[in-house]
Amino acid sequence: MAPAQNLISSKHVAVIGAGASGLIAARELHREGHTVVVFEREKQVGGLWIYSPKSESDPLGLDPTRPIVHSSVYESLRTNLPRECMGFRDFPFVPCVDDFSRDSRRYPSHREVLAYLQDFAREFKIEKMVRFETEVVRVEPVDGKWRVRSKNSDDLSEYEIFDAVVVCSGHYTEPYVAHIPGIKSWPGKQIHSHNYRVPGPFKNEVVVVIGNFASGADISRDVAKVAKEVHVASRGSEASTYEKLSVPTNNLWIHSEIETACDDGSIVFKNGKAVRADTVVYCTGYKYKFPFLETNGYMSIDDNRVEPLYKHVFPPALAPGLSFVGLPGMGIQFVMFEIQSKWVAAVLSGRVTLPAPEKMMEDLIASYAMLEALGIPKRYTHKLGKIQSNYLEWVAEECGCQPVEPWRTQQVDRGYGRLGSNPENYRDEWDDDNLIKEAYEDFASKKLISFLPSYFPKSGR
Numbered sequence: 001m002a003p004a005q006n007l008i009s010s011k012h013v014a015v016i017g018a019g020a021s022g023l024i025a026a027r028e029l030h031r032e033g034h035t036v037v038v039f040e041r042e043k044q045v046g047g048l049w050i051y052s053p054k055s056e057s058d059p060l061g062l063d064p065t066r067p068i069v070h071s072s073v074y075e076s077l078r079t080n081l082p083r084e085c086m087g088f089r090d091f092p093f094v095p096c097v098d099d100f101s102r103d104s105r106r107y108p109s110h111r112e113v114l115a116y117l118q119d120f121a122r123e124f125k126i127e128k129m130v131r132f133e134t135e136v137v138r139v140e141p142v143d144g145k146w147r148v149r150s151k152n153s154d155d156l157s158e159y160e161i162f163d164a165v166v167v168c169s170g171h172y173t174e175p176y177v178a179h180i181p182g183i184k185s186w187p188g189k190q191i192h193s194h195n196y197r198v199p200g201p202f203k204n205e206v207v208v209v210i211g212n213f214a215s216g217a218d219i220s221r222d223v224a225k226v227a228k229e230v231h232v233a234s235r236g237s238e239a240s241t242y243e244k245l246s247v248p249t250n251n252l253w254i255h256s257e258i259e260t261a262c263d264d265g266s267i268v269f270k271n272g273k274a275v276r277a278d279t280v281v282y283c284t285g286y287k288y289k290f291p292f293l294e295t296n297g298y299m300s301i302d303d304n305r306v307e308p309l310y311k312h313v314f315p316p317a318l319a320p321g322l323s324f325v326g327l328p329g330m331g332i333q334f335v336m337f338e339i340q341s342k343w344v345a346a347v348l349s350g351r352v353t354l355p356a357p358e359k360m361m362e363d364l365i366a367s368y369a370m371l372e373a374l375g376i377p378k379r380y381t382h383k384l385g386k387i388q389s390n391y392l393e394w395v396a397e398e399c400g401c402q403p404v405e406p407w408r409t410q411q412v413d414r415g416y417g418r419l420g421s422n423p424e425n426y427r428d429e430w431d432d433d434n435l436i437k438e439a440y441e442d443f444a445s446k447k448l449i450s451f452l453p454s455y456f457p458k459s460g461r
Contacts, residue, residue, distance in 0.1 A: 011163035019047015021326035021337040022168035032345035041135040049114040055195035061175035072172045077110045080214045084439035085411040107427035140294040174289040186261035189279040211283030217423040239270045304379040316360035320347045330388040331412035343399040407438045
């Protein structure tokens with residue numbers, strides 16, 4: 001859509017969440033001239049990157065009355081993408097080589113990501129916009145504006161009216177638990193990765209891990225350090241798959257999907273193998289949930305599709321007053337947050353206009369039809385996969401910002417390739433030094449770093 005012709009206006013905007021998406025949304029809204037209040041339930045910024053050793057009382061996260069622990073970070077977590085491509089575009093995520101307390105590795109720990117986000121918040125003075133220990137409990141439209149009810153740490157409630165609300169509350173809190181035939185009568189323990197922290201509780205156990213992507217690969221190898229055996233059920237594997245891996249401790253097997261669970265404690269895989277297991281760990285992802293949001297039935301979540309949502313950001317009939325930043329799953333998350341936030345900020349100011357609601361719905365219906373024609377299940381609506389570059393290019397053009405640098409998407413593609421082929425060592429062994437050099441040269445050319453380093457992170461190969 002072409003830039004709008006009407007006068008630029010300033011809005012009073014609520015941002016829900018002070019994780020990575022909320023921080024960049026607040027900055028972009030402020031840059032566009034809006035006044036911003038960020039609501040954050042924790043005592044600090046960082047969102048999902050705030051590690052807590054606590055886990056929930058319900059290890060599967062199915063009890064709706066459970067006290068929720070919002071962190072899903074486990075102690076050993078390191079990023080699954082290189083730091084160069086992760087950072088916001090004008091605030092590079094480069095090593096703090098003069099600070100020995102920081103993690104300078106190319107794939108750093110969760111603590112380094114949290115420190116980076118805290119640095120970002122300080123640099124752009126975002127913390128002064130944040131109300132810490134304040135949880136949003138209800139958001140609803142009222143006479144063309146939005147009423148937000150929040151409560152603080154003293155359980156005192158407050159109602160406020162905003163011109164717009166930007167939802168940046170993340171989607172890594174509500175576990176998705178895959179269905180296993182027979183699991184209700186299976187006598188062992190079950191836990192979702194949301195509640196996994198350290199491998200100690202699995203010592204000398206036989207453990208089945210469901211899922212073999214980033215968290216599944218990490219947790220299975222973490223648990224294997226102390227477990228008797230670890231068996232990974234991989235949906236992407238052929239039905240006959242049965243492979244023993246020699247690393248890290250010669251006690252890890254890769255299988256195909258699970259066929260059934262039995263009341264004698266055994267887990268049967270589609271390859272015909274069976275093991276008597278003590279624990280099943282579900283590394284099966286998360287569900288979208290926005291318990292605070294009341295739209296009089298207009299919005300819903302159907303099989304993990306948040307609908308209706310134009311380009312994963314704006315609900316047509318409620319736009320631009322309500323928007324979402326950070327819903328799609330893709331590699332360069334922080335950059336996606338940034339570009340989506342620029343779009344939201346520009347639309348709210350009137351600098352960019354959205355199509356009419358009926359046109360947005362037509363586009364949305366067409367996109368749903370395309371997914372169905374391609375055989376893509378509804379629950380994968382917000383997983384962009386190979387079209388993420390096209391999506392970001394479209395949004396960037398819409399709001400008049402620069403497209404994503406090619407080296408970023410190339411780093412993501414190469415990084416995920418290494419994850420698939422070398423899950424044990426992909427964080428410390430790489431083959432894209434040319435892309436590292438290109439990234440740092442790009443930062444230097446834009447004067448985002450004061451000097452071009454004399455060395456770059458070295459592969460452990």
